[in-house]
Amino acid sequence: MNRLPPLSALQTFLITAQHCNFTHAGQQLNISQGAVSRQIAGLEAHLGYALFVRQARGLRLTREGQDWLPRVQQMFALLEQGVREVAVRSAVLQIKAPTCVMRWLLPRLIEWQALRPDIPVEVTSSVQHGVDFQHEEFDAAVLYGPAPEPGPHTRKLFDEQLTPVCAPSLLNGNLPLQQLADLPAHMLLHPSRDEHDWRLWLATAGSTEVHGRRQHFETLDMAVAMAAQGTGVAIGDWALIADDLREGRLCMPFDLKVSTGSSYYLTSPDRPMPAGLIELLKWLQTRARQ
Incomplete structure (x- = not known):
């Protein structure tokens, strides 16, 4: 299996191909002209063929360089898309709730999304009334059972x-x-x-x-x-x-x-909570009091 070239060298190739000039590429990458030239030379040595023709007034892509350019552009586009999608998914708050509380919870979450579309929430319903944060990847849960002891990670909704x-x-x-x-x-x-x-x-x-x-x-x-x-x-x-x-x-x-003697209450893992989750839990508690 051929060893893949370094990602940094591919980025340097992409920027250099856009400018066809080592100096301009270095300015965009915030490195020296010599560093750009060395990275391109190292990439060419790795691949076994030239990517640029060095000319007196700049650079010109070789046939191999022209073939490489759209592939490298596509690769970086996919990486950027992946970063965006993962960031969006990680920003979604995951809530677990028993099915019995869904008729109260869902209308409030719809109301929340209208007020704060920047803090999206996904809710998973379950016939179980508990949660195991060590094995379940939820940011918070609505639980039903005997009234819990008050604590920093527990908020009572209603009896x-x-x-x-x-x-x-x-x-x-x-x-x-x-x-x-x-x-x-x-x-x-x-x-x-x-x-x-x-x-x-x-x-x-x-x-x-x-x-x-x-x-x-x-x-x-x-x-x-x-x-x-x-x-x-x-x-x-x-x-x-x-x-x-x-x-x-x-x-x-x-x-x-x-x-x-039973209550519905909010709970979250014993770890620092993101600001959006704190805001959501406080808002749900306020809506419950109403």
């Missing part, structure tokens, strides 16, 4: 508060939903098969049983989507469905919100 939600049409439909005693007439939509959320809320409200008609879903999104169509009454985290409530797709038939 989980469960409440039933339904389509506004159910409140005064054929089977009005006005009080707790009306609930057995409606199908309960469960965001999980263990029925834990409904059981907790009903127990707090003073009812000890999960009513007869029920349907289970794999995610909160699916249960909420069915509730918005008037299929039944779902239960979910008040903060996660705040947009649906504000825009009238859903309503709260009861005022009771039950805290579960």
Whole structure:
């Protein structure tokens, strides 16, 4: 395998070919005329043929030099493109989040990108509620679980508060939903098969049983989507469905919100954070408080 010529010598060839003058090339490269001449001579010796014809008033590319020039130009163009693309990718903030928080997080990230298009963000959803920064290349993560201890790399978003939600049409439909005693007439939509959320809320409200008609879903999104169509009454985290409530797709038939002891919070690796990440996490925390 032939040994490739040094990159610095190829750059010198490219600049010299543009000027066809050692002095002008040296000025652009910030080296002496003699240094340019030596680098070109070394490159020619490496290749085994001349690249320039030395003339009294300057230089002229040989046939081999003319063949080399577009190839070297293309090579440097590809290098410059690669540097730009890698810089852009490295500038994108990578966030991991559980699927249950995506209905809250995604609209806020869209809002963030409109405000700060210079700090792009990519989010990866996961059914897992944890993150391992030693083996996962994320800049930050949204986690769900017991309220964490406060620390420099942890920011609380909001506590989980469960409440039933339904389509506004159910409140005064054929089977009005006005009080707790009306609930057995409606199908309960469960965001999980263990029925834990409904059981907790009903127990707090003073009812000890999960009513007869029920349907289970794999995610909160699916249960909420069915509730918005008037299929039944779902239960979910008040903060996660705040947009649906504000825009009238859903309503709260009861005022009771039950805290579960779990929270959503932001965390980041134990290392210095770039300024853009600090700004994003503070902004998300502010939006959560709102």
